[in-house]
Amino acid sequence: MPRVLTDERNDLVKAVADFCRRECGTKEQRDKLTANGQEQHNQKLYEKMASLGWLGIALPEEYGGAGQGMVDLCLFLQETSYGLAPISGFGTTIIAAAAYEKFGTEEQKRKVLEGIANGRVEAISMSEPGAGSDVGALTCRATRTDGGYLIDGQKTWCSNAHFADHILLVARSESGASKHEGLTQFMVPTDAEGLQIRGIDTMGGKDVNDLYFTNCFVPDSAVVGKPGEGWRQLMAGLNLERMILAALMQGVARRAFSDTLAYVREREQFGRPVGSFQALKHRIADMATELECAQLLLDDVAAAIDAEPGRLFAREASMAKLKCTELAKHVTLEGMQMMGGYGYATEYGMEALLRSTVVSTVYGGTSEIQRDIIGKTYGL
């Protein structure tokens, strides 16, 4: 269990765990909430969590939040993903929230942050067909016009845009000396004229979208932060994004581990539980050890961020994202192998966990890019 637990945090973790057991603890409940696994977000369940004050856990109190920090947020995220709560909209929502909190106008903060505390979803869009890992190469344009900007271009892989209120968009508003200059962040309502949102079919269901902007007008009041400062503003939020993804995947990894453990204790072949064969027992021991290491790293980085909220912790946040996502992928693959044919059957849930973990080493910066960032911090 996390070393960062105080009595208060313990109560939160227990309350979230109880909620998940009650609301989405069985496969039948989850099938009902997710259209048989096709959707990863259930708005009603999400709003129930909002009414308990949980979605605003890390938002400032003046905007309806609980004013807690990274440790509490990570505990909440781990427990919801361990509990298989279909609230996939929350990840992009809190990533966007941090940008509005740091750089947004008072009006934007009221709209977005108070909305989130009440159960609204937000999306964030950087990636384009030609700009993935090299996100600074983006070409979606924001051209100055009377009273605002006209947005033109295509974005892709925008999670949750189809049910979000706004998209926090990064577009090129000026041509700068380097590709990182001249970028601006905008708050674009998802029902804006000139914006088309089209779903992308994936092995995980329907949670990502292509966005097409054609002469899409946004007023000056939609600029988030300073025009031309989009890259610096993006960079300021990346440690948070990495920690959120790390915490979510640590919860999934713990879930895959406990489901696997329960299975190998129960399942008998050759007259004994399959988990008692050394070939499996040692791998279970290795996974438990790795999970403990990942937990310590995650807790430590979260506590360091809370102690120095102004610091970026680029190396440490990348390490947490790299470790927790790669481990989650490993544990779910091992889970499938140890469950034999049943791991492959939809009924047992391990294949769904695997589908959610294989992509976690891609989004939010691939594992290769995390290693690059970590390497750079050693001067390489």
Ligand SMILES: Cc1cc2nc3c(=O)[nH]c(=O)nc-3n(C[C@H](O)[C@H](O)[C@H](O)COP(=O)(O)OP(=O)(O)OC[C@H]3O[C@@H](n4cnc5c(N)ncnc54)[C@H](O)[C@@H]3O)c2cc1C
């Ligand atoms: C399910 C899902 C949800 C997503 N949600 C969002 C979202 O909400 N908003 C958003 O803006 N984006 C989102 N993304 C986009 C995601 O961030 C990108 O997919 C990711 O950054 C990788 O970009 P790419 O897919 O274009 O791969 P590429 O950048 O083309 O990479 C292809 C391969 O080359 C490797 N590679 C690339 N450059 C280097 C390098 N310099 N050194 C070593 N290896 C390298 C990569 O690691 C990868 O293995 C999402 C993606 C997915 C799949």
